[in-house]
Structures are given as C-alpha cells and as structure tokens.
Amino acid sequence: MPGDNGILAALDLDRTFLAEEHRSLRDLLRLVVARDVVPAAPEWERQRRVPPGAFTHLGDLGLLGLSFPTRLGGGEAGVRGAVVFHEELARSTFGGVASSVGTHTDFSALHLARAGSAAQVDRWLPAILAGRTVAALAVTEPEASSDLTRLGLRARRDGDAYVLNGTKTFITNANLADLFFVVARTGDTGRHGLSLFAVERSAPGLANGRTFDKSGWHCADTGELVLTDCRIPVAHRIGPEGAGFGLLMRGLDHERLCLAAQAVGLAEAALDATVGWARTRPAYGGVLWDKQAVRHRIADLVGRLAAGKTLLYHAAAQLDRGADGRVFAALLKAQLPELANEIAYAAVQFHGGAGFVREGPVERISRDARFLAIGGGATEVMRDEVARLI
Ligand SMILES: Cc1cc2nc3c(=O)[nH]c(=O)nc-3n(C[C@H](O)[C@H](O)[C@H](O)COP(=O)(O)OP(=O)(O)OC[C@H]3O[C@@H](n4cnc5c(N)ncnc54)[C@H](O)[C@@H]3O)c2cc1C
Structure with a gap:
C-alpha cells in the first residue's frame, strides 16, 4: 500500500x-x-x-x-x-x-x-x-462561515420546541447523515446568540438542497441542508441556550490537529510515492533520482515535513497532558496543509504526465490536499490566530 x-x-x-x-x-x-x-x-x-x-x-x-x-x-x-x-x-x-x-x-x-x-x-x-447513525456538523451558511458571528439560521422558541429556518451549505455527509449538529441563532447578533442543536434526519421540515460536485474529496458527500419551519424538541438542544459559539470553540484545537494530521498523511503518501517513482523512473541513461535538482527538492520537503510532523506529535502529547494547545493547533493548521499542497505539487511535477492523469494516487492527493488549507479555518485565519496568541 x-x-x-x-x-x-x-x-x-x-x-x-x-x-x-x-x-x-x-x-x-x-x-x-x-x-x-x-x-x-x-x-x-x-x-x-x-x-x-x-x-x-x-x-x-x-x-x-x-x-x-x-x-x-x-x-x-x-x-x-x-x-x-x-x-x-x-x-x-x-x-x-x-x-x-x-x-x-x-x-x-x-x-x-x-x-x-x-x-x-x-x-x-x-x-x-x-456507525449505524452517521453524524454531520452544520455550521456554514451561504452568507457566513469564517466569520461565525454572522451566522443567521434562526431557531425560534415555541413552547417545548424550537422552530429552525434557514440554509446550511457545504455540509460534509449532508445526504448520508442521520444526525446533524446544527448551529443556529437563538439570540442577538454576534457570538453569544448562537446555540447548538441535534437535528434528526426525520425532523419535519429538514431537507437536502444541492449536492456539490467538487474538485477533490470525491468520496466525501457534500451538500446543502434546508430547514423550513423545522420543529425539534427543546430537549434536543445541546448545552445551554447561547452556548453554541463556546461549544464550537471547545473542540477547535482538537479539530485543527486532526486536520493537520490529515495533511501529514497525504503528504507522506505523496512523498513515498515520489521517492519510489524517482528511484526507478528511467531518465537520461540513469533514473530520475540521479538528478540533483530532483533529489534535493525531495530531501528539502522530507525535512520540512519531518519538522512539522514532530511538532504535531509534540502538540498532541501536550494536549493530552492538559496543556494549552491553542498556539500549536493554529500554527500547525496554518503550516501543514500549505506544506502538503507544496509537496503534492512537487509530487505531480516529478511524476510528469503520470502525475497529471487520473490514474494514480499522486494526482488525487494534489486535489484532496487543497481544501485542507481552507476548511476548518483557512490559513490566513490561522495566521491571525497565531499572531493574536503569541
Ligand atoms: C468540501 C467541503 C466540506 C465542508 N464541510 C463542512 C462541514 O461539514 N460543516 C460546515 O459547517 N462547513 C463545511 N464546509 C465549509 C467550510 O468550513 C468553509 O468553506 C470554510 O470554513 C471557508 O469558509 P467560506 O467558504 O465561507 O469562505 P470565506 O469565509 O468567505 O473565506 C474565503 C477566503 O477568504 C480568506 N479569509 C477568510 N477570512 C480571512 C481573514 N480573517 N483574514 C484574511 N483572509 C481571510 C481565506 O483565504 C478564505 O479561504 C465545507 C466546505 C467544503 C468545500
């Protein structure tokens, strides 16, 4: 493999x-x-x-x-x-x-x-x-994402129920999931007016909207959720009313390290494939690996990935010890997806035509690495976070 x-x-x-x-x-x-x-x-x-x-x-x-x-x-x-x-x-x-x-x-x-x-x-x-119930997280809306304070999908209290109205977009597992963790606005504008709800697939007024055709992550189902007078019991609110933003923040460091780990996994696979390829690909009476320009570039990328992966594992161990991992998590989410994209680009380059046609892993990695630098906090947002914390 x-x-x-x-x-x-x-x-x-x-x-x-x-x-x-x-x-x-x-x-x-x-x-x-x-x-x-x-x-x-x-x-x-x-x-x-x-x-x-x-x-x-x-x-x-x-x-x-x-x-x-x-x-x-x-x-x-x-x-x-x-x-x-x-x-x-x-x-x-x-x-x-x-x-x-x-x-x-x-x-x-x-x-x-x-x-x-x-x-x-x-x-x-x-x-x-x-695995009998598949779960999804529905935060993003057509008009708001990186800036969560602008989320507008409304949850209105009506007796022992909430009535949700609005659209969530770009939701992973949108068509597949049986249970959605939906962030909705129960109060004023800003971060303190948000609450988190568990919405079951069978909830009246819940429907799928568009399904998106993406450049990568082809086997991840991505689509819209449309909530129209979607009525759910008050008992399905997760945590206190108004606690939604805080709950999202509580999971953030963990999520960022998971996404950074995905970047490492894709980058390792791309480098492994590229080293194997360069060492055997005939070129100019030898193999591609004989070319210093190729092996030096790969050596540099291996070194940078090794450094990033070491910091990732260090950060994970720190978090497991209960340390404050906010800077590490933002730093790694800023750095590793960008590095994975750089590695994927080099991998395609050194595979030549074989890296561009849709037959091998390197071409897929070059598409699948791309969104890691955007989702779960875009690189720019992460850099801002690092700068704020250091
Ligand atoms: C395949 C896929 C799966 C997804 N899965 C989910 C999911 O399961 N649940 C969910 O809720 N959402 C999901 N999303 C949405 C995803 O989280 C957002 O697309 C992502 O957070 C970026 O938000 P946005 O698209 O609204 O871009 P915007 O917030 O409009 O940002 C656009 C770009 O602007 C730049 N930018 C943003 N903020 C700043 C800043 N402060 N400083 C400088 N530059 C900035 C960044 O380059 C950013 O990429 C998914 C999206 C896709 C495409």
Missing part, C-alpha cells in the same frame, strides 16, 4: 510521543486501510460517498469511538489517538475518506460527549459509535 516506504520512519516519532496503545492502533489502522479502504475507495469516489456499510464496519472494529471517553463507550485514545487515526486515513491517499469519517468521529458527534445530557448521550451515542 502507499506509505510503505516510510519516508519518516527513521524519525521514530511513535516511540518518542506515543504510548503502546497508539502504536497498536496504528498497526490496526494500516491493516484496515490497506485491506478495506484502498481497494474499495475508487468505487466510493465514483459514488461520491463513503457508503453506510463502511461506517458500520469501522464501528464494529471500535474505530469510531477513539476520541470518546471510555465511560461513554469510547476508546479514550486522546488527541494522539485522533492524530494517528486521521493521519492513517489520509495516508490511504483518499482524502475524502478522512474527511467523511473524520467529520463523523471528531468534528460533529464529539459535541455530544462534551456537552450532551445523559439522555442525549443515551439516545444517540451508541449508534454513532457503532
């Missing part, structure tokens, strides 16, 4: 930063990705979705609950476990798998563990961890 050359293996970060349980987790993920993801994912790409059966399969293997506490039925593998999970899913070379599954595990349902009541956890979490 891609990644076996282990470009960064000599660093041996696993022994420095990971516990035995994380190393076993990586072994299991490598096996599952090679056996169950890589052979099936080309068809998932054609179908434009990771099928429900893949979620239940991962659930059966206990891989959907790694970020959840054991008292709630999860694996409690910590931030390091999540980083290994996202890195290995992305090393599959199918960024859409990491996006769709990662949205389910770490970007949406985790809000239940952080702020859900016992009744809410009982109602939804077992099926989420088993």
Whole structure:
C-alpha cells in the first residue's frame, strides 16, 4: 500500500510521543486501510460517498469511538489517538475518506460527549459509535462561515420546541447523515446568540438542497441542508441556550490537529510515492533520482515535513497532558496543509504526465490536499490566530 516506504520512519516519532496503545492502533489502522479502504475507495469516489456499510464496519472494529471517553463507550485514545487515526486515513491517499469519517468521529458527534445530557448521550451515542447513525456538523451558511458571528439560521422558541429556518451549505455527509449538529441563532447578533442543536434526519421540515460536485474529496458527500419551519424538541438542544459559539470553540484545537494530521498523511503518501517513482523512473541513461535538482527538492520537503510532523506529535502529547494547545493547533493548521499542497505539487511535477492523469494516487492527493488549507479555518485565519496568541 502507499506509505510503505516510510519516508519518516527513521524519525521514530511513535516511540518518542506515543504510548503502546497508539502504536497498536496504528498497526490496526494500516491493516484496515490497506485491506478495506484502498481497494474499495475508487468505487466510493465514483459514488461520491463513503457508503453506510463502511461506517458500520469501522464501528464494529471500535474505530469510531477513539476520541470518546471510555465511560461513554469510547476508546479514550486522546488527541494522539485522533492524530494517528486521521493521519492513517489520509495516508490511504483518499482524502475524502478522512474527511467523511473524520467529520463523523471528531468534528460533529464529539459535541455530544462534551456537552450532551445523559439522555442525549443515551439516545444517540451508541449508534454513532457503532456507525449505524452517521453524524454531520452544520455550521456554514451561504452568507457566513469564517466569520461565525454572522451566522443567521434562526431557531425560534415555541413552547417545548424550537422552530429552525434557514440554509446550511457545504455540509460534509449532508445526504448520508442521520444526525446533524446544527448551529443556529437563538439570540442577538454576534457570538453569544448562537446555540447548538441535534437535528434528526426525520425532523419535519429538514431537507437536502444541492449536492456539490467538487474538485477533490470525491468520496466525501457534500451538500446543502434546508430547514423550513423545522420543529425539534427543546430537549434536543445541546448545552445551554447561547452556548453554541463556546461549544464550537471547545473542540477547535482538537479539530485543527486532526486536520493537520490529515495533511501529514497525504503528504507522506505523496512523498513515498515520489521517492519510489524517482528511484526507478528511467531518465537520461540513469533514473530520475540521479538528478540533483530532483533529489534535493525531495530531501528539502522530507525535512520540512519531518519538522512539522514532530511538532504535531509534540502538540498532541501536550494536549493530552492538559496543556494549552491553542498556539500549536493554529500554527500547525496554518503550516501543514500549505506544506502538503507544496509537496503534492512537487509530487505531480516529478511524476510528469503520470502525475497529471487520473490514474494514480499522486494526482488525487494534489486535489484532496487543497481544501485542507481552507476548511476548518483557512490559513490566513490561522495566521491571525497565531499572531493574536503569541
Ligand atoms: C468540501 C467541503 C466540506 C465542508 N464541510 C463542512 C462541514 O461539514 N460543516 C460546515 O459547517 N462547513 C463545511 N464546509 C465549509 C467550510 O468550513 C468553509 O468553506 C470554510 O470554513 C471557508 O469558509 P467560506 O467558504 O465561507 O469562505 P470565506 O469565509 O468567505 O473565506 C474565503 C477566503 O477568504 C480568506 N479569509 C477568510 N477570512 C480571512 C481573514 N480573517 N483574514 C484574511 N483572509 C481571510 C481565506 O483565504 C478564505 O479561504 C465545507 C466546505 C467544503 C468545500
């Protein structure tokens, strides 16, 4: 499978930063990705979705609950476990798998563990961890995203219910999901007027809008959600009214490290493929690797990825120790997706025509890495965050 050359293996970060349980987790993920993801994912790409059966399969293997506490039925593998999970899913070379599954595990349902009541956890979490219920997070709106204070989808209190009206866009798992964690405005403009709701697929007034055809992440289903007088019980609000912004912020460092880990996974796969290619591709009486311009460029990129990955693992270990990880998380989210894109560009370049046609992993990685520099906090927003915190 891609990644076996282990470009960064000599660093041996696993022994420095990971516990035995994380190393076993990586072994299991490598096996599952090679056996169950890589052979099936080309068809998932054609179908434009990771099928429900893949979620239940991962659930059966206990891989959907790694970020959840054991008292709630999860694996409690910590931030390091999540980083290994996202890195290995992305090393599959199918960024859409990491996006769709990662949205389910770490970007949406985790809000239940952080702020859900016992009744809410009982109602939804077992099926989420088993993969029978697929989850999604609905924040972005046509008129607002990076600037969350502008979100406008309204939730009006009506007796023992809320009535939601508005549109969410660019939602991962929009057509696939059974449960949506929806951020809606219950109060005044600004960040304090937002609340978080769990909206079941069967809620009256919930419908899918457009489905988007994207340049990358083909197997991650992305679409609109249209809520028209969508009535949900007050009991489906997650946390107190007005706490939505704070809840989103609580998960941010974790999410940013997960996305940075996806960037590392894609970059490692691209470099592995490129080293393998350059060492064997006949050129001018030798192989491409004989060209100093090629191997120096690759050596530089390996060095920068090694540095970034080391910081990622250090940051994950810090967060697991309870340290404040805000600067690291923003820094890594700013740096690693940009680096992954640079690496993907070089990988296509050194593969020549073979890197441009839609037949191999490098071409796909070059498309799938792109959105990591935009989603979950664009690079510019992350740089602002770093500058604010240092
Ligand atoms: C494939 C895909 C999957 C997605 N999945 C989800 C999902 O599951 N749930 C969800 O809620 N949303 C999702 N989104 C939305 C995604 O989070 C947003 O697209 C992203 O946050 C950027 O927001 P925007 O598109 O509104 O761009 P804008 O906020 O309009 O920003 C556009 C660009 O402006 C620049 N910019 C923005 N702010 C600043 C700043 N402060 N300083 C300097 N430059 C700035 C950046 O370059 C940015 O890329 C998804 C989008 C896509 C395409």
